[in-house]
Amino acid sequence: MTVEIRAGEVLVVVGPSGAGKSSFLRLLNRLDEPTGGTVRLEGIDYRQIPPRELRRRVGMVTQTAYLFPGTIADNLRYGPLQHGIELPAETIDALLIQVRLAGRAEEDVAHLSGGEAQRVSVARALATKPEVLLLDEPTSSLDEEAKGEIEKLILMVAKQNGLTYVMASHDLAQAARVADRIMVMSKGRLEKIGTASEVINAEGTFR
Amino acid sequence: MLKVLFANQLTLGCAQAAVATLLALAVMLLARQRKIHLERETIVALVRGIVQITAVGSILVLLLRGPAWTSVFLLAAMIVAAAAMSAGRSKGLPKSFQVSLYAIGAGAGSVIALMTCAGVIDTRVTSLVPIGSMLIANAMNTNSLVLNRFRSEVESHAGLIETGLALGADSRQTVAPYVQVSVQSSLIPAIDSLRSLGIVWIPGLMAGMLLSGASPIYAAVYQFVTISMIFSSSGLTALICSLLIRGSAFSPAEQLTLRPRPVAAPAVGRGA
Numbered sequence: 001m002t003v004e005i006r007a008g009e010v011l012v013v014v015g016p017s018g019a020g021k022s023s024f025l026r027l028l029n030r031l032d033e034p035t036g037g038t039v040r041l042e043g044i045d046y047r048q049i050p051p052r053e054l055r056r057r058v059g060m061v062t063q064t065a066y067l068f069p070g071t072i073a074d075n076l077r078y079g080p081l082q083h084g085i086e087l088p089a090e091t092i093d094a095l096l097i098q099v100r101l102a103g104r105a106e107e108d109v110a111h112l113s114g115g116e117a118q119r120v121s122v123a124r125a126l127a128t129k130p131e132v133l134l135l136d137e138p139t140s141s142l143d144e145e146a147k148g149e150i151e152k153l154i155l156m157v158a159k160q161n162g163l164t165y166v167m168a169s170h171d172l173a174q175a176a177r178v179a180d181r182i183m184v185m186s187k188g189r190l191e192k193i194g195t196a197s198e199v200i201n202a203e204g205t206f207r
Numbered sequence: 208m209l210k211v212l213f214a215n216q217l218t219l220g221c222a223q224a225a226v227a228t229l230l231a232l233a234v235m236l237l238a239r240q241r242k243i244h245l246e247r248e249t250i251v252a253l254v255r256g257i258v259q260i261t262a263v264g265s266i267l268v269l270l271l272r273g274p275a276w277t278s279v280f281l282l283a284a285m286i287v288a289a290a291a292m293s294a295g296r297s298k299g300l301p302k303s304f305q306v307s308l309y310a311i312g313a314g315a316g317s318v319i320a321l322m323t324c325a326g327v328i329d330t331r332v333t334s335l336v337p338i339g340s341m342l343i344a345n346a347m348n349t350n351s352l353v354l355n356r357f358r359s360e361v362e363s364h365a366g367l368i369e370t371g372l373a374l375g376a377d378s379r380q381t382v383a384p385y386v387q388v389s390v391q392s393s394l395i396p397a398i399d400s401l402r403s404l405g406i407v408w409i410p411g412l413m414a415g416m417l418l419s420g421a422s423p424i425y426a427a428v429y430q431f432v433t434i435s436m437i438f439s440s441s442g443l444t445a446l447i448c449s450l451l452i453r454g455s456a457f458s459p460a461e462q463l464t465l466r467p468r469p470v471a472a473p474a475v476g477r478g479a
Contacts, residue, residue, distance in 0.1 A: 030460055031369055051461040052375045060373040066366040079374035128374060 001190035003183065005132075010158050010165040012175040015185035021168035022063075024185065025134045028166065029058040041132075056083055059130030063137045065117035072096070072112075072120050073105040079128035087127060095123040098160065099153060115146030119153060126161065135167040139174070151178060176200060228253055263340075270332045278332045282319065282339045286312050289347035297354035301464060306451040307350050314444025315339075315346035318436055327432060338433060342440040345397065349441040352393035353448045360385035361456055362467040369463055378457040386449045397441040401434050 005011055013021045026032040028039055030051055039046045046054055056079070067075050073092050080087045089105075096102050099119040109120065118138055125133055135154065139147040155178060158165050169175050175182050176196040184191040184199060192199055209226070213219040235249040270277055290308035297303040319339045322328045328338050361368065361382060371381035405427065416426035456465040 029373060031373060031462055033458065033460060033462060047460075051372075052377065055373055056375040062366065062370060062373070064366060066370040068367065068371075078371075078376070082375045082377065082380075124374070 003190060003193065005164060005166060006181075007164055008162055009180040010167065010178055011181050011183055012179035013166065013168045013183045013185055014170065014172055014175045015191075016170065018187075019185040020188035021170075021185055022136050023188070025060070025136050025166060025168055028132070028134055029055050029060050031055075031060075052082065056128050057130055058132045058134060059125040059128055060134040061118070061121050061125050061136065061138050063140055065114070065121035067109040067112070067117055067120060067124075069109070071106050071108055072101065072123075075109060075120055075124050076105075076127045079124060083128070091127070095127055098126070098157060099123040100149075113146070114142050115149055118142060118146070118150050122150075122153065122157065126157065130163065132164045132166065135165065137168050137170065140170070154178060172200060224257060228257075270336065273332070275330050275332055275335070278335045278339070281336055282316075282343065285340055285343045286316060289315075289343050289350075293347050293351045293354065296351045297358060299465075300354055300358050300452075300455065302451075302455045303354055306448060306455060307347075307354070309451060310350050310353075310444045310448035311343060311346045313447050314350075314442075315343045315440040318342055318440040318443065322436055327436070338436075341433065342436055345437045346440045346444040349393045349397065349445050350448050352396075353389045353445050354452065356389040356392050357382075357385060357449070357452050357456075358465065360388055361463075361465050365463060365465075365467055372461060372463065378461040378463075379453045382453055382456060386453055389452075390445045390449045393445045394438075394442060397438045401438050404431060404434055 013024060015021050023032065027034050030039075030046060041049065041054070041057065049057075059079075068078055073089075076092050076095055077087045092105050093102070096105060099122055101116065101119055101123070109117065112120065122135075122138070138154070139150045142150060151174060154165070154167070157163075167178065169178075179196060181194060182196055182199045183193040209219060209222050213222050231249065231253055235245050238245050266281065270281065287308065289311050290304055293307040293311065294300075294304035297307075300306075319328065319335075319342055323330060323335065328335055364385060368381045372378060416429065421429075456463060458464050
């Protein structure tokens, strides 16, 4: 497949289970190696960029929020520390305000709900100041209430930070609410890409 | 009782081996009753054990007549065999043979060399080979424990490790906690051996020395020396193994290659 992702857009990748959405995202930050072809980041073949630097620029939020043992602040500090940066307390506070966890920096992550853990995961990914944020079905393991919260959060964070977002989702309605463009995948192939109105017909299914 | 029945030392040994084997088989059958199937592994291990130790005994008979340096080749062969066995226990782990060979070779090999040079291990074949083999065998067990524990730790924490990678962490750092756990747990048997020495068990070497007429105090002290050497070689092996194994879980592009193995689907019965 050949896809051009525009700077600053929210691209939602939709498709049934096994369509290759997660694999596509994992290729974008090189957690997996492509068997053929390549990815270009601002025109540069990403194999020329050291993997650690690439992953700082292309952040990721996974389906399950894997948090490191410790406090919320420890988790937020983790990414920047890998690049020799000590995250100031003010930045931690600002990130937590963004994800609606203000004042909870010193709370142990073991006590967080699924939705709260996912919000920490989003803040942690933003802490490394990425240019692109990959979101691999970030709401799929959450209940309806938490799902709505995270969705709103993603939209808000997208507006505030001006990053490029690539989000995998199996929920077409969610894609229509969030996306600037929708990319439909099936069996590892790109089926179609366009705005919600171009991709979805009146019945709420693919055109 | 056996000594009354068998006057000849060789036939007595065979009878004793038969009794010990029967006991091992009885344990295997007990396990089978609890639906723990160890039959094939136990029988193969028993057969291999008797064949191997008899072969070594025969080789020792020949070596006793040869020059002392021949034991170096025997110990080197033991290290290669130990590495192969340890790697066989860690299927699916990349480069496990090389890692095991370097770890056991450097861990046990250096302790044997150092202790022989220091005069702690006698250079006679009859002393160097049995004591060296004890160090190699224990280093092999430790190495297998490190490899297995590391694999299961990495497989069960793959999500957290990849989260670290996705945040730009160094691959070696992402597995550091699991390396530490693997080394610590692998050394529990060696530490326990040292702690329980004389209280819970009197090892075979000491028993052998006593039987051959050595002073009980010297036999006891030398047993401590041996167990300390076992701890040193096991510890060194675990440390070297942990240093080498960290890199083998990742590709050059810092991608986790050691992924959880697919779980076999349970058999679907034809019940009503």
